[in-house]
Amino acid sequence: MDSQDKVEETIESREWYLASYVPEGVPTSDHLKLRTSSISLAQIPDSHVVVKALYISIDPYLRDIMTGIDDGLYLPQFQINQVIKAYGIGRVIRSKESNFSEGDFVLSYAFPVAEYSVVQPSHLLLRKIDPASEISFADYLSTLGPAGFAAWVAIEAIGNPKQGSNVFISAAAGGVGIHAGQLAKLKGCHVIGSTGSDEKVKLLKEFGYDDAFNYNSSESYDAALSKYFPNGIDFYLDNVGGKMLEAVLNHVNRKAHIVLCGMISQYNKVWTERDGIRNLLNMIGKEVKMEGYMVGSFVHRFGDFAKEMETYKKQGKISSKHVLYNGIESFLDGLGSVFSSSNMGKVIIQFNSKA
Missing domain, CATH: 3.90.180.10 (Medium-chain alcohol dehydrogenases, catalytic domain)
Known part of the structure; x- marks a missing residue:
């Protein structure tokens, strides 16, 4: 003292x-x-x-x-x-x-x-x-706080993408995205992230992402997703919403799973000015599952999360x-x-x- x-x-x-x-x-x-x-x-x-x-x-x-x-x-x-x-x-x-x-x-x-x-x-x-x-x-x-818990809930408790799945994570260089990408890699997935600068693209590769793209320098979200997901997207963790979510719906595979963690591109807008999603029909034709979540609904799993993430951290399998x-x-x-x-x-x- x-x-x-x-x-x-x-x-x-x-x-x-x-x-x-x-x-x-x-x-x-x-x-x-x-x-x-x-x-x-x-x-x-x-x-x-x-x-x-x-x-x-x-x-x-x-x-x-x-x-x-x-x-x-x-x-x-x-x-x-x-x-x-x-x-x-x-x-x-x-x-x-x-x-x-x-x-x-x-x-x-x-x-x-x-x-x-x-x-x-x-x-x-x-x-x-x-x-x-x-x-x-x-x-x-x-890692053991809100960002790590949100990532763990999305990947482990809700999404559980299978080994070999094509995983896309937006806002990937943020606290949630960095941890979610590493968790998906531990499950044997092919993981691509989107972020806002070339420096962040480099960072994501250092954290184990298979690849990443700078959405600010891409011709369009649609073009970037065509390039990085030629075989489509099986699992998408959405931290951005808006135009990025709309673009993803054009590249999802049948039975794809979309988990909505956040929509940071929309937070600073009143709801009447937020971007609409025009291609939701893709969810019907491809039988896509999309669900949002609040970490507060998973507090009963916090013990499981803390034990698992602490082990990963001590083993050097998760970095922050x-x-x-x-x-x-x-x-x-x-x-x-x-x-x-x-x-x-x-x-x-x-x-x-x-x-």
């Missing part, structure tokens, strides 16, 4: 909160603001702990719960003036909860994006993690790519980067305070 934590009874903490809803576009400083609050270490309620934040995960779903409207994902929206919450890791510095001690490292899916927080572990489903583990804190937020932003003040930039073509890998905010 820092000496400062021991002697000061009141600490100042900066926190991000929702100042106004974001119905369309990327959130800006008009929507998300940083403020300072005071925490009295001498007046912690029973069954609560004070946690110092260490790492916060930036995931695309955060954007969708800032709209203030129900736009199809049915996620509970952040409220105006509410502190933003995300998947995160911290360290307990004070405790009035018998199951947690000062110095414990903890993880939660609803971690306040604040330097310090007073939280009730049972409400946040706070769980301890071992700092001596072979798994890094960053990997707990990526992290993009670290430093300091709580970088949260807004980190969130915006997820919706830009520059992002490669899992975006994580690393707080400046020492562990």
Whole structure:
């Protein structure tokens, strides 16, 4: 524990909160603001702990719960003036909860994006993690976090593509795509990804993809898919939606399976301006199965996921790519980067305070 934590009874903490809803576009400083609050270490309620934040995960779903409207994902929206919450890791510095001690490292899916927080572990489903583990804190937020879980659910729990299947993954250089491609390769599939730059194409090959293409330099999505899938697509993990999904439907094989994880090309648009899919008839003629999913419906499988992914990680069969932003003040930039073509890998905010 820092000496400062021991002697000061009141600490100042900066926190991000929702100042106004974001119905369309990327959130800006008009929507998300940083403020300072005071925490009295001498007046912690029973069954609560004070946690110092260490790492916060930036995931695309955060954007969708800032709209203030129900736009199809049915996620509970952040409220105006509410502190933003995300998947995160911290360290307990004070405790009035018998199951947690000062110095414990903890993880939660609803971690306040604040330097310090007073939280009730049972409400946040706070769980301890071992700092001596072979798994890094960053990997707990990526491979064993939301991105890795979303990839595992798509490939293992829902899709289960067979050995030799032609697998296509869009937004492949993002946190979900990088892990999904590696999982599909472990199943013996032929895996191709799409991404937004030549640098990302190179990255995907380094992570085991058989090949990848830069959709920005391709003549068209349709032409690219004709080139890279001459024998058609058996399984598609959709992270993009819109025109990419429409193009895929022209290249699917009979009985193909499409799993909808996200539609990042559509998040910043109101629903009336989102791209329509004009060739859904292909689903009938080729008997295609298309289904969406929410990872929250698979929490009962989280233990299976964690055990399997931790084993893969320790065996060197799964790798991860992290993009670290430093300091709580970088949260807004980190969130915006997820919706830009520059992002490669899992975006994580690393707080400046020492562990």
